[in-house]
Structure formats: structure tokens, C-alpha cells
Amino acid sequence: MMRHLRISYRFFIYFIIFAALLVFFLWLLQSQIMPSFYYNRQVRRINDEIHELDMLVGDLDFNQTTINLVNEFQARTTSRITIYAQNGQMLYDLHDAENMRPADLSLLSGGAIERFTYDGAMAYLQIYQPYETYIYRFEIPFQNLSEVVTIINALYGYVVIIALLLALLLAVLFSRQISRPLVRLNNIARQMSKLDFDIRWSDERADEIGQLGETLNTLTTELGNAFTQLERELARTKELERLRQSFVSNVSHELQTPLAVILGITEAIEDQLATTPEEQKHYLDMLRTETHKMSGLAQDMLDLSQLESGSFNVSKNPFDYPDLLEQLSARFRHMRAEGTPELVLDIDADVKMVDADETRIGQVLDNLLQNAWQHAPAGSTITLKAWCEAGQLHTAVTNEGPPISAKDINHIFESFYKGEKQKNGTGLGLAIVRQIMHLHHGTYQVENLDKGVRFTFSLPL
Template structure:
């Protein structure tokens, strides 16, 4: 594993290296060149002026003044030679800069040919480089003499040494500081990451209620927030799953124990008593049917909650759908003495939706109304349309639902009366289907007067 601290440190060192390299280059390499360049340029310039003074026959005083200036500025020695090689003028505060050394001879003879000559030579006794600039006196065709200016280049070497020393110290300090900073930065940076990593690892092990106390406002804080959110969501899902399993097994137990009980009774006791036996077999069949519809509902429910649950939306006549569901209940309602009334379904009303699924919703609502309406009561199915939507209402005048219970009836396995026959899934299935349709839906209840379930669909 490449540690962040090491990477940070390496990156910092790289930055420092580049910075110092640039500094080194500009200070050490370029400084020398630039110094030499400007030295040559300036000496040439002043030398030319001095040669002019000489050529124009200026006084020795004037020459000396110019030479003195050159000397002050560049530590330079100034000598003038006649074309025959005789020294006619010399100025230097440093005697060793004078004299006719071999290299000077060379400069002299070359300058005497007519051009400006620049040479650099090592001076043995001074132990430094000497810059020699030869300037011809007079027009190129008629050279009268030669001006030789010699200036030591010692200063730059010393400066370079000082700069080098300073750079070494600065390098050392910067490396030290960057190491310390890299250590602390990476510490501050990796600490929350380690915390988040640990939390995620614990979640992977199944411990979903993790705490991630990273509160910073940056990306890491964001990541911590996401992990916290993930933990909450997973806990919710886990709770749902556990509830579901508990509920399902609880709901299945009742019909199963009835089936088992009656089967045993028939085997041991009533097997030969046709009348009793048939009644008990009827109960067994009824309970088997119930079990099967519970299994169907549960499967339906879990299928609806997967991402693969897709509605098959199309245009259909809601009046016809209502008619078909009402037809299924007509025998039962008649037998129980319930008056079933329909309003607004006498004409074709085309809506958008998944027809079998909407019929399932209608079935669940009407089935509930039927179950909760006593003999002599009524059920009313009403369709009303406005410009864009169709509203379907299923009302009854049964015992209704109290204000406190109303918000919970859509929950899975919720039943107001625990002893009731149903599973408590009908409304939650209806809810899932209506939500998938982007429909509005709701329930209102004035107990024993009118209990109304409604939903809307998009009109074609």
C-alpha cells in the first residue's frame, strides 16, 4: 500500500526540488553569464568612449579620469599602447594587473588588426579570471594604438559561493519543513478516512448502526454523511425485512394451525360423520384458499418492490373496469343485503394506466368495503372527471376507521382489528400500484356514515 503521507511528502519534495532547481539555475548559471555579458558590454562601452578621448588627443588628465572611473566601477586596469607596442598610458590600483604578460600580447596583436577583442584568462597570482577587452584606437583603416582594459572577475565567484551556501541551507530547511508538514497534513487527512473506512468495514460485517464522527465541511465530511445515510437506510431495510418475515410467518400460522387441527379432527374423530366432516373439510378448503391468496399477495408485494416491476401503461375504459369488478361482487353483496350503487360509469371514460393493476386496486378497495359493511348497508362507486384527471371513489357506510388509525392502514400487515380475516396487505398493494402510476390517492372516514377511498388517473 502506498501511504498518502509518503505520497504527499514526495510531492512536496518534488515541488521544492523544482523551485530550488529554478532558483539554482537563475542564480548560479545565469548569474555568471549575465554578469559576464553586462560586464563586457559596459566595459566595451566605456572603453570605446575612452579610446575616442585618446584619439581626439584628449589630455592625460581626461584619460586618467576615465581610467579612474573604469577602475572604480570594475576594478579595471587600463593601458594604452601605441601601434608599435609601446605603452603610452597605464592606470591601475592593482599593480599586478599591469605588465605585458603573454596573453596581453595576444590581445594587443589581435586588436591591432582592427576589431574589438574580448578574452578571459586565468590570472595565476590572483587566482581568478581576468576579463581582457582590447579596443582599437582610431579608424579601422588607420589604427593608432590599442586600449587594453583588464578587469578581475573574482566578485562573481564569491557571490556564487555565498548563494550556494544559502541555497543549501534553504534546501535543508525546506526539506525539514515539508517533511513535518507532510506528516501533519497526511495525519489530518487520513484520520477521517481511516474512521470512514473502519465504519464501512463494520457495516460490511453486518453491524449496521455505525457512528462516523467526521464533521468537516469538505469532501471527506460529505463521504462520512453518505456512509451515515447508508447506515440509516440499511437499518431501515433490515427492520422492514425482519418485520416482514415475522408478519408473514405470523399470518401463515393461523390458517395452517386451523388446517392441521381440522385435519386431525377428521382423522381421529369425525371421519365417519359425513355432515361434520364436510363442514370441517370446507373450512380446510377455505383456509387453503386464504393461504394461497396470502402467498399471492406476498409475492405480488415483493415483486412490486423490485426495480423490475414495470407497469404496462395503456389507454382503457375505467367505467368498464369498474363494471367488471362490481360484477364480481354482485352475488356476494346481494346475498349479504348490501346495496351496490354506481355513479358516472354509464359512459366510456378512457384513462391511462395498467388495466389489470388498476382492477387489482379496485378489487382491494371494494373487497374492504364489502368486508366492513354490515347487512343493509351500501357501497357506492363513483367516477368524476375534470379536464385532465379522473377521480374514482369507493365509499361505504360501515364502521369506518378512526382518525388515529387512518394514517396506518396503508402500511403492510396493518389491520385495525387484529382478529379480522385479512392479511393487511390489500391497501399496501393498492398504494404501491397507485404510486407507480403517479396517482393521487387517499382515505377519509366518518365512522358509520361514510368511509371513502379514492384515487385519480390521467385522462386520455
């Protein structure tokens, strides 16, 4: 049942229970424990005084010297002192007490006697204590606590009312200090369950509730960051799926063109349209070219799949880097037709050997040159430059084509990505460049120039 009550109500009930227990304890203390404690304390004090007096006069004959000693002791205590001989004869009393009665003497055979005597409403505690030489009787006024207890009991009704009011006041105060902050923390948790991670705990407290609030703030921040990252990953996954679909469409288009050419050439050969050796050679060259295009596309797809899956390992060996650049340049110059871009090779004298996978680095250079060839305007220049600096071998491919848009420049190295204005290609070449550079622990970048675009990659020496 208590579990369903609000915290403020629980505090009120707890304080009522505490107040009731406190009142009960006070009643028990004053009505049962205090009288007994007061009586025992008085008895113990009198016995101590009797023992002290016996130490003073117990070994002396009773004469004027003894009387003087007892008078001095009497002056230091509030007890009325009477001294008897062992036969009950009174030896000393300032108030002319009588000799002990035979009945009292017989009772002393069992030890000390404690009893009360009354003079009107006044009570007196008397203790008879026998020692070896004398019998001592000490008498003190004994305050009766029963009237005090009765008066205090009459006040308990007011005490209970005051306790209820205090319990209510404390419940309200504790509710403000504990219940309300907990309600705010609960509201924060509810907002978090609704994926609202902007709400924060703002109270400045150094206690456990404040620590809980700070922990909740940390959790909110971490969940917010995780949720944002998840949204980004989801958007990236959707974008990747879109790119894959676009890639399938592009590949279908890229394959359709050479297949159509091959089909046309095949039909022409079947119809014996190639009647001279020159025409036959022309058709065979076209078949070879279109077949190479299809083979290159399939190879690019296979390379990217192996590179992204981590199943491909580069085989590094020192090789002559200028020689590789010369071979690639010669091949591109051989492919150059009238009006196509011109390739310019610029190699610094300090460029020598490099420890890398020659085949894969050649693939990087080939992809960058093919990309530059596609975007460079007719009659322009493509520059292939290599130089060494700060322990790195740098290679740049620069074309004089149009700049890359701000939207595309941060994504062109992603798999299957094609710019909005790009019609040809599959979006695989630059993604292969990125993967090969990662395997060589190299770097790559692209930047727009005042006139053209420059792709740069660097390898550690």
C-alpha cells in the same frame, strides 16, 4: 525508511536537504562562478570601450585634435588609456608611460593581450588591443574577490546553523498546516470504519486538504444514508419474513376449518345420517361453501404471486362501471342474513364507462366489500359510492366499524399484514388491491372517519 516517518519529521529532513543544497549552490556561485563572471564582464567592458575609442580616433592622424578627443573620452571612463603607434612608440598617456617593449609587440601578433600587474596589494587588469592604425592599452583597478569569498566562507557555519533552525521552524509550521489536518482526516476515516457516520470535517480551508475534507463529509453523509437505508431494508426483510410465517400459520388455520367441515360432512354421509333430500341438500351446500372458501384462498395466493412478480398484465377495455357496481351490490344483498350490515349503493349520474380491466376492478371492489363486511358491526350500514372529479373516477367503500390504529393504518396494504386485533383473514385482500391499482396507474387510500373507516381508490378517465 522515509515511508515510516511522521510527516513533521519528513518536512524537517526535506528542509534540511533544501538548505544544504542552497548553501552549496551559494558557495559554488561565489567561489567558482562569480570570479569568472566578474573577470569576463570587466574584459568585455574594456573591449567595448577600446572599440568605441578606435571608432572615434582610428581614422585620424595623431595631433592635438586627436589628443583632445582622447582626453574627453578619458574623462568619461575609469580606465587608464595609453595609445601606441604600430611600432610600439607611446603616443598618449597621462602618466608618461614608456614605449612598448619588443616582446609585447611580438605577442600582439597573436591578438589582444590580457594580463595583471600589481602595485603592492592593488591589482590592475591591462588589456592590449591592436587595431589598424593604433595599439590601445586600457588599465583598470581589479578588485580581488578571493578575500570576499574567504570572509563569506567563514560565515557559512553560521548560515548552516540558521538554516537548521529555519528548517525546524518551517517543519513545525508545515506540520501544523498539513500534518494535523491529515491526522484529523485519518481519525474521521477510522470512525467511519467503525460505522460512526456522525463525525464531520469542520475546518474551513479552500486548499486541497479542505476539498478532501468536504469530499470526506459527502462520503460520510452518503454512507450514513446508505447504511440507514440498509438497516431499514434489513428490518423490512425481517418483518416480511415474520409476516410470511404468520401468513403460513393463518393459511393453515383458514384451511383447517373448511377441511374439518368437509371431513365431518363426509363422515356424516358415510354414516347415512342424511336420510331426507332436504338434509342431503343441506350437506351438499355446506360442502360447496367450504370448497369455495378454499378455492378463494388459493386464488388469492396465486393472484398476489403473479401481481408482485410482474408476470400479470391487465387487459383494459371500456365497460359499464355502474353495471358492475349493481351486480356486486345485488350479490352482497343476496348474501345478507338477518342482523348483518346493510349495503347502500350511491352512484353519481356522470359515472358511465371506464377503460380498465373489468375482472380485476371487480376483484378490487369485492375485496374492499369483504373487508368492510368483516369489520362492520351487525345492523350497521356499508356505503358503496362512485363519482367523477378532476378527470378521475373515484370509488369509496365506507363501513361503520372501529377505527384502524395508527400503528396499522400505514401497513394494511402490505402483503400478509394483519392488524393486532384482526383474527380472521390472511392479509392478502388489500395487498391485491394495491397491486391492481399500480397496474392501472390508479391511487388508493384509507382514512378513519368520525364514525367508521373509508377506503377509496381512483382510476384515470
